[in-house]
Amino acid sequence: DIQMTQSPASLSASLGETVSIECLASEDIYSNLAWYQQKPGKSPQLLIYYASSLQDGVPSRFSGSESGTQYSLEINSLQPEDEGDYFCQQSYKFPLTFGSGTKLEIK
Amino acid sequence: EVKLLESGGGLVQPGGSMRLSCAASGFTFTDFYMNWIRQPAGKAPEWLGFIRNKANGYTTEYNPSVKGRFTISRDNTQNMLYLQMNTLRAEDTATYYCARSGNYGHYFDYWGQGVMVTVSS
Numbered sequence: 001d002i003q004m005t006q007s008p009a010s011l012s013a014s015l016g017e018t019v020s021i022e023c024l025a026s027e028d029i030y031s032n033l034a035w036y037q038q039k040p041g042k043s044p045q046l047l048i049y050y051a052s053s054l055q056d057g058v059p060s061r062f063s064g065s066e067s068g069t070q071y072s073l074e075i076n077s078l079q080p081e082d083e084g085d086y087f088c089q090q091s092y093k094f095p096l097t098f099g100s101g102t103k104l105e106i107k
Numbered sequence: 108e109v110k111l112l113e114s115g116g117g118l119v120q121p122g123g124s125m126r127l128s129c130a131a132s133g134f135t136f137t138d139f140y141m142n143w144i145r146q147p148a149g150k151a152p153e154w155l156g157f158i159r160n161k162a163n164g165y166t167t168e169y170n171p172s173v174k175g176r177f178t179i180s181r182d183n184t185q186n187m188l189y190l191q192m193n194t195l196r197a198e199d200t201a202t203y204y205c206a207r208s209g210n211y212g213h214y215f216d217y218w219g220q221g222v223m224v225t226v227s228s
Contacts, residue, residue: 034214043204043218044152050211087151091213095170096154 002026002090006099014107018076021102023088025069032092033071035064039084048073049091080106109133109217111205116222123195123226129188129205129219136186137161140208142215143179143190145201145224153201155179157208158188195226 003026013019023033031051036044046055048064051071061076075082083106088099115127131141142157156169158179167179178191188205202223206215 032212036215043221044215045218046209046214046216049209049214049216053211055216089152089154089214094168095172096213098151098153101151 001095002029002093002097004088004090004097004099006088006102008102009100010103010105012105012107013078015078015080017078018074019078019104020075021073021086021088021104023071023073023099025071025090028069029090029092031066032090033064033066034089034091035062035073036087036089037082037084038087044087047086075104078106082106109207111207111217111219113203113205113219113222116203116224118225118227119195120228121196121226124191124193125195125224126192127190127203127205127222127224129190131186131188131205131207134207136181137183140213141179141181141188142206142208143177143188144204144206144215144218145199146204146221147201152204155190157213192224195224197226200224200226 005024007022033051035048038044047062051066052064063074065072086102110132112130119125140157143155144152146152156179159166180189202221204221205219207217209216
């Protein structure tokens with residue numbers, strides 16, 4: 001199985017700041033990487049697919065990038081509603097696998 | 108508006124069986140791959156498997172972690188997705204989601220609200 005190593009496990013940032021969350025794939029996944037946001041008690045919501053394509057309706061302050069097998073989610077100008085859990089997911093090879101998640105707290 | 112609504116969860120004894128259902132609306136059901144994903148409390152999601160669309164013969168793919176115990180099926184006349192779970196174990200306790208695959212790959216663009224399954228004596 002492809003392992004997705006996600007970091008950090010948690011982070012705390014202030015309104016208006018920029019944060020970055022990373023996922024390292026255990027092998028090449030050729031940009032087949034998605035990012036999700038999950039708020040408490042809710043289902044995950046797709047933010048980014050194919051490493052950098054923004055899902056319809058997602059604010060442009062969310063962006064995705066890649067460098068080799070390292071993938072990043074950047075959130076600019078943090079808003080209160082950005083608080084929640086974030087997961088990456090590789091969509092290249094079965095079984096499809098998720099990162100362990102990052103809990104984002106807005107100070 | 109795309110909607111996915113799961114039902115059928117609850118408490119089941121170890122070794123028991125349960126069938127989950129997912130009612131889909133707001134899109135052409137037969138055009139899309141449909142998935143089941145579960146998430147234990149406080150943990151990351153785990154993809155369980157999918158059933159392909161009409162163009163790909165409605166065939167299935169499973170995570171080896173559940174292959175042979177779980178079966179995914181669909182009723183395209185009713186726009187329903189199903190997950191039959193057999194020989195349930197305590198570690199199957201989780202919230203179970205149905206989710207639609209995206210147009211451009213194996214990611215999940217719409218999720219249901221989830222249904223809780225608890226395996227306990």
